[in-house]
Amino acid sequence: MSTSSGRVYVTEAGEPIHGILAEFGSPADLYHAAEKVRDAGYSRWDTHTPFPIHGLEDAMGMPRTKLPVLVAVVALTGAGLGFLMQYWMSGVDYPLVVQGKPYDSWQAFIPITFELGILSAAFTALIGMLALNGLPRHHHPLFKKDRFLSGSDDKFFVCIEAGDGKFDPDRTRALLEHAGATSIELVEE
């Protein structure tokens, strides 16, 4: 694949390279390695851990996700539309006197407004999380690695992509070795 600097890295067999995968022995080792990769100025890289490690987003230098803002906006929209739906159906389209209440008795519409707001928020949280993560994506170069398949168990990985502008096969490998990687291998595209 071509990088932002226009270089293409291939293996000895001529396969294009996705990146370098380094394994670390413990969450603590991975955490410190992430800090080193962050400080070295890489941008296209990722960690792979069987569970979320506390504070790793800071060690990786990630910005906070905008997901909560997205959820709030959609939730308020959903609640607003829910309220207007009830108002229009019972007060405008077919006005009906029920229990002697006025057509615009908005208080009675609040419970359903609330529920619809919650419903919109929940869908946005799940679908928004997946969309921002670029999922579903069932094929990824990393899945070809046998070693990566036990990653969900007890392995801690850092993967630096060849597409990163600072990527250099030797220097990147040296950085990961210096950070304490227990094994390092190339990932083909």
Add this chain to the structure above:
Amino acid sequence: MTTHPHPDEVTAQRLAGIVRGPTGGRDPDPVTGDGTLIDTPGVRSPLVLNDRSFKEITDIICGYVESKPPRWWYFAAAATGGLAAMMGAFILYLVITGIGTWGLNNQVDWAWDITNFVFWIGIGHAGTLISAILCLLKQKWRTAVNRSAEAMTIFAVICAATFPGIHVGRQWMAWFLAPVPNANAIWPNFRSPLLWDVFAISTYGTVSLLFWYMGMIPDLASLRDRADRRLRLAVGGGGPVLLPFVPIRIDQIRAKVYGFLSMGWRFSGRHWHRYEAAYLVLAGISTPLVLSVHSIVSMDFATSILPGWHTTIFPPYFVAGAIFGGFAMVLLLLIPARELYPNMKDLITLRHLENMAKIILVTGMMVGFAYSMEFFIAWYGGNEFELYAFKNRAFGPYGWAYWTMISCNVLSPQVFWNRAMRTSPLVIFTVSVLVTIGMWFERFVIIVTSLHRAFLPGEWHMFHPTPVDICIFVGSLGLFTHLFLLFMRFLPMFAMAELKAVLPIASPHHGHTHHHAEAHNGAAVHANGGH
């Protein structure tokens, strides 16, 4: 090629107790035992026993799914499946014949149907409380029980939703519940708590399902990776086939199905960050949701003018009762599971059971307070119909049901003041059975005793259940248990990723004393990062 035994076999042997799980070479401390019930302030009791490593946790939990189910599972699944089929048959009979086949009459026009509805919907609440409220309160012990409690919530909502669906009478008109105009172009009545209820229950069911599913994505990916790995490395000769002479390996199906469901999750740190944000958002919105659902259910009653129903205490009283009954059901499911699957005791410790017993004690006293407050207001309010309704409730023809409720719900949890009692699985199980019975009677008492003697003595009637009433209710218990057994067999029963994340070894600052300065910097970043 080396001939390793198939991992399924190893796990099966370990589960059967043939092979013991490693203990980390340590004997239990002679004073505090395994540390489960340690009571020193500032010392956390271990959430997972026997020094289980990350890998062992994965093996144990995935083993429940990957190894051949034990014999009891088949018996239990067949028995409960039979009950569920009986429920289906009686519902069919009910739809064909009409709800006159229930014991309803002109006066008692809500009875077991609505009792069962409120009973089941209440049970669901413990699952959401564990997954949402305990998450916000950072109660780490929830990770041992949240997955199964969330599953239980969904199955309880399924059972609950059945009852109003069939109780509408002409079931083929159930679409009237949806916000679409009927044949006369009239819209549903948005001012009715019954319609609020439709929205509350369907939102609750949907949000619980989304929450449950999202929590499972990483664990489904683990199951996918394990199946993929066995296929790729041809462990155990490629694993068992689906049927004799059918060349489809079970692992191939697992890799496909779990792979599809796990959305291609690859445990990326960037993904985890958004995942955790989404999880926190879902916990945050589920908390008011769970409080609203049973409040709205209670308004089905409270907004009527019937003495015994028309009280302002209903919303909090119903929510407390729902959590109370729900925890009893969680314990009813998990205590036998913990006995039947040997290694589960390492994951659900006595401490977890003790914590839930404490919640039962607290919420039991809340409902006890609500029962007494209802009587106080009936007297203090000075309304003679109200006072009559409550006197009739305790001393009328359904007095036996009332006192069953009081002894099961208020008296039986009091044994939990004693520590030996609340750390004995047998005692907890017995109390949970009593609480479940008591909570069913609570709804029966509220609904039937209030209805059967309303304002005019000329319309007083007793309610007598028919075999159709009984079989549909018993069938719903079967359906619920059957769904839970299927869940135990096919889905990860514990939140593996969350369970691993609360282990001490999962901390990025574990065992690195020489990195102390950096660790402190890390902690400072957390505080600034607004976690």
